[in-house]
Amino acid sequence: MTQTAPVPQPRPVPEYAPLNRARLIAPGPVEVAPDVLLELAQPQLHHRAKAGVQKLLEARAKLTRLLGDPYDAVITTSSGTGAFEGALLSTTPPGARVVNAQAGKFSERWGEMARRFGYDTRIVAKPWGEMLDADEIADACRGAHTLCVTHSETSTGALHDLEAIARAAKAQNPDLIIIADCITSYGVAELRPAAWGVDVIVSGSQKGTATPPGLGFVLFSPEVQGRMIQAPQSFYLDLTRELAGQKAGNTPQTPAINLISALSLALDRLLSVPLEVLWAEQRRKTGALIAAGTALGAPAWAARPSPAVAVLRPPAPLTGRQVAGRLAELGQRALAGQAPHEDTVFRVSTMGYADRYDALAIAGMLEDAFTGLGAPVQRGAAVQAAWEVLARE
Amino acid sequence: MTQTAPVPQPRPVPEYAPLNRARLIAPGPVEVAPDVLLELAQPQLHHRAKAGVQKLLEARAKLTRLLGDPYDAVITTSSGTGAFEGALLSTTPPGARVVNAQAGKFSERWGEMARRFGYDTRIVAKPWGEMLDADEIADACRGAHTLCVTHSETSTGALHDLEAIARAAKAQNPDLIIIADCITSYGVAELRPAAWGVDVIVSGSQKGTATPPGLGFVLFSPEVQGRMIQAPQSFYLDLTRELAGQKAGNTPQTPAINLISALSLALDRLLSVPLEVLWAEQRRKTGALIAAGTALGAPAWAARPSPAVAVLRPPAPLTGRQVAGRLAELGQRALAGQAPHEDTVFRVSTMGYADRYDALAIAGMLEDAFTGLGAPVQRGAAVQAAWEVLARE
Incomplete structure (x- = not known):
């Protein structure tokens, strides 16, 4: 007998999911600040x-x-x-x-x-x-x-x-x-x-x-x-x-x-902060997502990760499309990989109008998505890993 | 010699704070969904x-x-x-x-x-x-x-x-x-x-x-x-x-x-969910804030807490005004207690357009606020306590 990976047992989408606030957590288009959106509607x-x-x-x-x-x-x-x-x-x-x-x-x-x-x-x-x-x-x-x-x-x-x-x-x-x-x-x-x-x-x-x-x-x-x-x-x-x-x-x-x-x-x-602060904060936010993914068995694909997007490889038998799909069921718009790598990876981002507390929130979403897909998740591990990155000053 | 509490050493507000997304985390007025706000601007x-x-x-x-x-x-x-x-x-x-x-x-x-x-x-x-x-x-x-x-x-x-x-x-x-x-x-x-x-x-x-x-x-x-x-x-x-x-x-x-x-x-x-689901989710979100507060030495004031608002008693020598003030410096609008209890308690809420992931985010803010005020915070404890409540189905 050959050893096989355990078959994940997906859970139904939680009843509360319609109450979730929908977020763009994809690497673009990104969340836009409300006052920026209203600027579009100023007199022509x-x-x-x-x-x-x-x-x-x-x-x-x-x-x-x-x-x-x-x-x-x-x-x-x-x-x-x-x-x-x-x-x-x-x-x-x-x-x-x-x-x-x-x-x-x-x-x-x-x-x-x-x-x-x-x-x-x-x-x-x-x-x-x-x-x-x-x-x-x-x-x-x-x-x-x-x-x-x-x-x-x-x-x-x-x-x-x-x-x-x-x-x-x-x-x-x-x-x-x-x-x-x-x-x-x-x-x-x-x-x-x-x-x-x-x-x-x-x-x-x-x-x-x-x-x-x-x-x-x-x-x-x-x-x-x-x-x-x-x-x-x-x-x-x-x-x-x-x-x-x-x-x-x-x-x-x-x-x-x-x-x-x-x-x-x-x-x-x-521009309200020095560029070095802006860059460091983006790196920290994405580092938190990568830490969360790593805790879930989904490390970064790239050896030198971009602070723009966490491209994460889910552990078999989970696929990138499954993770992105489950996040969508929770109301959150992430992305699977780009063809032909739709199943190799999934992609989440904190670019745009999102801060470190949103990065922590996304770690929670990832943990929920993996749990919902039946992955053997140690509850709290992804959130803790993300917060360690963010709370380290 | 009488024993005295250690004097907290406040830290300066972090340089990245201007990048934070401003949130209403007070018990009203609350965050409003963008489409609801735009409904106000429909033709009269x-x-x-x-x-x-x-x-x-x-x-x-x-x-x-x-x-x-x-x-x-x-x-x-x-x-x-x-x-x-x-x-x-x-x-x-x-x-x-x-x-x-x-x-x-x-x-x-x-x-x-x-x-x-x-x-x-x-x-x-x-x-x-x-x-x-x-x-x-x-x-x-x-x-x-x-x-x-x-x-x-x-x-x-x-x-x-x-x-x-x-x-x-x-x-x-x-x-x-x-x-x-x-x-x-x-x-x-x-x-x-x-x-x-x-x-x-x-x-x-x-x-x-x-x-x-x-x-x-x-x-x-x-x-x-x-x-x-x-x-x-x-x-x-x-x-x-x-x-x-x-x-x-x-x-x-x-x-x-x-x-x-x-x-x-x-x-x-x-109304997109049964009332029982709505009530349970609000209770869970506020339970997460109370768990975060408790982990920081700031338990709920009331024996039977309302799911509308976490009214938390900070440990001496911290005051409610200090906590609310530090959250304001981080861009977040919470409240101190109402007179004459401005210093007894502070108040945070997840009513309104905020979901369980926002509750997790608020736990992070509370941990940052207490750390910033020089309280002896065990990093990760508040976030972990909040997430335990939220991840428990």
């Missing part, structure tokens, strides 16, 4: 009126402060993918060699994008969940024009060592332009692009900035601005033109001005 | 238009369902105190004997009110924090017209035994009208007025019904409706007239119709 601004121009300039200035380096921000009315497309096309001439470092869903997307536009695309890949290798990437960057790399990989929960990658790649090729997908690291994880040599930072509104979806952000270093492409292969995402316009408070096309007003308000909370 | 209804009349009828019907007994609801545009005044004047003729059972701030208020209106007022009092005695009250009710009694005393955290009091009083005086202040027990604690013999239930919108302040509720038994006073000593709070009008969907005066719409929506959440 015209984006060319003085007040509309002022909102754009104010939001751009705060985006720069959130980066901590004197880059110039462009706000696109698009998702983060749109912002990335604009960044690539507006810095990289047709036919140029583009190196794409991949180790997950989102970094794969940038390779697909580069190929679509006919760039001479070179892929440097690692399996999902593994860490990118700085030297390997640097080798591939010899003779390349642009490197596309993902800092926080939302599909695997890995925080790639952008500092090491950028330093190694620039050592090989000082003229390289590095575009970093910081969609879930900007405002979340330590990010010092000027010191590290990262030229372009890309993000989106529904992640660390705790704003509804609809805006992309691209932040350009002073140096890279002198090398931007005139009339790139996109009209809408011509960020060369956008950057020139937005510096004066103008957007060539109609922007989502209500979202820009909301963004400006949401940034005040993040 | 006219209260005499068909849609306005419908909202009133709908809210009244749900208030009756929330009681679980076939009483008739009147919605006043007032605080709970206004509703109580209307209930007293509309059921009790001038000069009648009114018995007032007191053991805290709110029950004292009803005695003051009865005296103001010239009733032959008899007080049956216990010190704050102690429980009312059913037999003592019943003795005082001989020959009385009306008994005013508080079910959940928000100043002390006591849930008085309304069932025992009502049964004993009615046994002495079957014609007695019993008006119960259920301001923080309605929708929160077990309440079966028909079986217990309670004629009139009074509450307010900003407590168990998780709606903003501005509405009072009075629910009349079928029997007491035949004994109501015509043209009582108030014009605005003439609930005899209101009841007749509201049964047909009319309010003699202009009602806060936006709040009534919001109330109707808020009641759907409470």
Whole structure:
């Protein structure tokens, strides 16, 4: 007889579950502060009126402060993918060699994008969940024009060592332009692009900035601005033109001005503390989720976890879809893994309008979800493990 | 040398505190669901238009369902105190004997009110924090017209035994009208007025019904409706007239119709589960706060705690004001005790739009507040104690 894992005995969803407060605990879209949501419903601004121009300039200035380096921000009315497309096309001439470092869903997307536009695309890949290798990437960057790399990989929960990658790649090729997908690291994880040599930072509104979806952000270093492409292969995402316009408070096309007003308000909370405090608190909150998962036999997938999202591997026979499904039954929106890893992992996040006490609450939800799925949970272990991380000052 | 308690060494407020999500954890006003708040901002209804009349009828019907007994609801545009005044004047003729059972701030208020209106007022009092005695009250009710009694005393955290009091009083005086202040027990604690013999239930919108302040509720038994006073000593709070009008969907005066719409929506959440489940979950959440407090050396003041609010006695030399003040520094609105007990106790609540995971979060806040005040806290003890209550099914 072979030994088999015990078959979990799921419990019915508790009768009280309809009383639960529904929460977004997914890695975006995230919870938004009530006053930020109401900002969307303020009397409609015209984006060319003085007040509309002022909102754009104010939001751009705060985006720069959130980066901590004197880059110039462009706000696109698009998702983060749109912002990335604009960044690539507006810095990289047709036919140029583009190196794409991949180790997950989102970094794969940038390779697909580069190929679509006919760039001479070179892929440097690692399996999902593994860490990118700085030297390997640097080798591939010899003779390349642009490197596309993902800092926080939302599909695997890995925080790639952008500092090491950028330093190694620039050592090989000082003229390289590095575009970093910081969609879930900007405002979340330590990010010092000027010191590290990262030229372009890309993000989106529904992640660390705790704003509804609809805006992309691209932040350009002073140096890279002198090398931007005139009339790139996109009209809408011509960020060369956008950057020139937005510096004066103008957007060539109609922007989502209500979202820009909301963004400006949401940034005040993040900027109310030093960046180091913001980063440390995000790391602590996510560390608490990982500690809770580990206590439940569901450790982090990545060796170097991103503070944006806890991507956790449930113990067999539990699957990522089961855990996310049970959380949904409890009223909470988390995510399973991204295809083809829907069952390998589940993903929970404290990005957005959520604090350390919410992280403690999520630890309780995880414990309830595992118990409900019939996993052999030692009651209290996940909550205790999370709180140990949070209460440690 | 006499032994003295160690002097607490308060810590500075943590740098991350501005990132905390601000919460109302006081026993009213409470957190309100976002969709309920937005209901306030829907296009203005006219209260005499068909849609306005419908909202009133709908809210009244749900208030009756929330009681679980076939009483008739009147919605006043007032605080709970206004509703109580209307209930007293509309059921009790001038000069009648009114018995007032007191053991805290709110029950004292009803005695003051009865005296103001010239009733032959008899007080049956216990010190704050102690429980009312059913037999003592019943003795005082001989020959009385009306008994005013508080079910959940928000100043002390006591849930008085309304069932025992009502049964004993009615046994002495079957014609007695019993008006119960259920301001923080309605929708929160077990309440079966028909079986217990309670004629009139009074509450307010900003407590168990998780709606903003501005509405009072009075629910009349079928029997007491035949004994109501015509043209009582108030014009605005003439609930005899209101009841007749509201049964047909009319309010003699202009009602806060936006709040009534919001109330109707808020009641759907409470009515989404059986009343027994609602009551059990509220008891469990407050039990978790009391367990957390007890682990911190701050047990419940009352022998029979109300599920509406945890009124906790901090260990000397900590004071209620210090704990409430520290929670405020962490961004959370709790309350100290009511004068003259500001320093005796502090008060935290999970009424309103808050679930069991919020109760766990509040346990963390209490632990942080005590630690911050320099109390000798065993880290993890309060959180663990709270979670033991919540995870026990």
